[in-house]
Amino acid sequence: MTDTQAPDSTGTNPLAPAPEGARTAADVVTPELVAQLTKGVVGSGRTANHTPFTGEKLADLPESTPEDVLQAFESARTAQAVWERTPVRQRAAVLLRFHDLVLERQAEVLDLIQLETGKARLHAHEEVQAVAVAARHYGRKAPAYLRPKRHTGAVPTLTKVTELRHPRGVVGQIAPWNYPLELSVGDALPAFVAGNAVVMKPDTETCLTALWARDLLIEAGLPEGVFQVVLGEGPVVGPEVVKHADYVSFTGSTRTGREVAQGAAARLVGVSLELGGKNAMLVLDDADIEKAAAGAVRACFSSAGQLCISIERLYVHESVADAFLERFAARTRAMRLGNSLAYGADMGSLVGERQLKTVERHVEEAVTKGAKLITGGVARPDIGPYFFEPTILDGVEDSMAVCEEETFGPVVSIYRFSSEDEAVERANATPYGLNSSVWTKNARRGREVAARLRTGTVNVNEGYAPAYGSVQSPMGGMKDSGLGRRHGSEGILKYTEAQTVAQQRLLPMAPSLGMDDEGYARFMSTSLRLMKAFRFR
Known part of the structure; x- marks a missing residue:
């Protein structure tokens, strides 16, 4: 099994052939x-x-x-x-x-x-x-x-x-x-x-x-x-x-x-x-554009985009959109596709024909309806039967399948916004709520925007790895992205049944010590008031 040199239609360069003796x-x-x-x-x-x-x-x-x-x-x-x-x-x-x-x-x-x-x-x-x-x-x-x-x-x-x-x-x-x-x-x-x-x-x-x-x-x-x-x-x-x-x-x-x-x-x-997820990444007007572009490659194209928490929608503030897109596209075109059992490839294959057809359908429909293909957009059978180039689309409209449906492939759509409120509203305008990403130089601003996004995890200045890797904290989806959480206490306690064992001592939970019903009721009412006064929980 080797990586194969092939025509470079979009600037995507597959790896050079693997060394002789590579494992098959x-x-x-x-x-x-x-x-x-x-x-x-x-x-x-x-x-x-x-x-x-x-x-x-x-x-x-x-x-x-x-x-x-x-x-x-x-x-x-x-x-x-x-x-x-x-x-x-x-x-x-x-x-x-x-x-x-x-x-x-x-x-x-x-x-x-x-x-x-x-x-x-x-x-x-x-x-x-x-x-x-x-x-x-x-x-x-x-x-x-x-x-x-x-x-x-x-x-x-x-x-x-x-x-x-x-x-x-x-x-x-x-x-x-x-x-x-x-x-x-x-x-x-x-x-x-x-x-x-x-x-x-x-x-x-x-x-x-x-x-x-x-x-x-x-x-x-x-x-x-x-x-x-x-x-x-x-x-x-x-x-x-x-x-x-x-x-x-x-x-x-x-x-x-x-x-x-x-x-x-x-x-x-x-x-x-x-x-599922249709995860959004927000690049705010004060983001470090170089770092955001590098992070977007990881966020969008890891495992060829076949990751529930990968990014498929990229919202960029209009003041930095052109500069960001230039850098993001350049990094995407430089990615190396490969199929060898060795380190070095930037992206591998889709898993099979069904995934490939979904990716092709989303890209072809978007381009036919007026979206602009920035890079990628083609299959690479010269490398393997299900390889598809990492793809960036601009000018995607709401009516396009790639805007609403989960692609689960190496395809991301670019959207421009003018205000923070607009970006949050558009990012939340989906039935899904699994993961999102916010890029800004201001840590406090990043946390504040993150708290407004209706997703189970939000990563500030990274795509998905920090939240997923922080295993003491819960990870999962809101809305149509799921129920329950993995990781942390929720990730183990969900596999258990809770049982409360209450042992009463000295006095019963009933009239005693010569009290009649009315006396017991007065005693308990006084006790409840005292427990509140002494801040019992």
């Missing part, structure tokens, strides 16, 4: 590796996955039936009953060992991520970073998040109250294809350390990465039965996972997320959803 898909995905990784998959049928770099088949895989999914849940329940009795510090130690193993053996999983998603190696490394950070955080903080908590009781000193946290049982997780390490095992880590088992359905096309992570977790000490994997078509296997789960974690499209939520609601089980 056959070198990485060997029959022995596939056998090792798939031995834990519950599946009686057969399916396969493919690499976007060439379109060739990577591996033959087991495919799960509804009966297989039921079997996976039954096995997980048996294992979970033992796992939840394991002390939380021992469960947390598994995550810390996993952290070390991921970093030690990252070259293995970087190859798999690249082969399965088509992304550049540096973008694949973002997943390694994110999983290591999550493993470290919950490995260190889980005992504190989960420990019993004392609360003030109904009557101070007489009522002793403790809040306990119990695992939900077996979590059903449906993971997407775009971040096959971080959005599979990265989300499962807090569920495991909270005492749950997980039945995961990763996307079949990117399942080897998730299976590699499962193998590594078992090596780190996770009991095999606690982590079950099922594979198959989403419309077939996905509803079966929802049908049997005690809690559902889903990352994917808003349309499918609604279906998952309805299935969970019918069974009265909890659900967390991270869904």
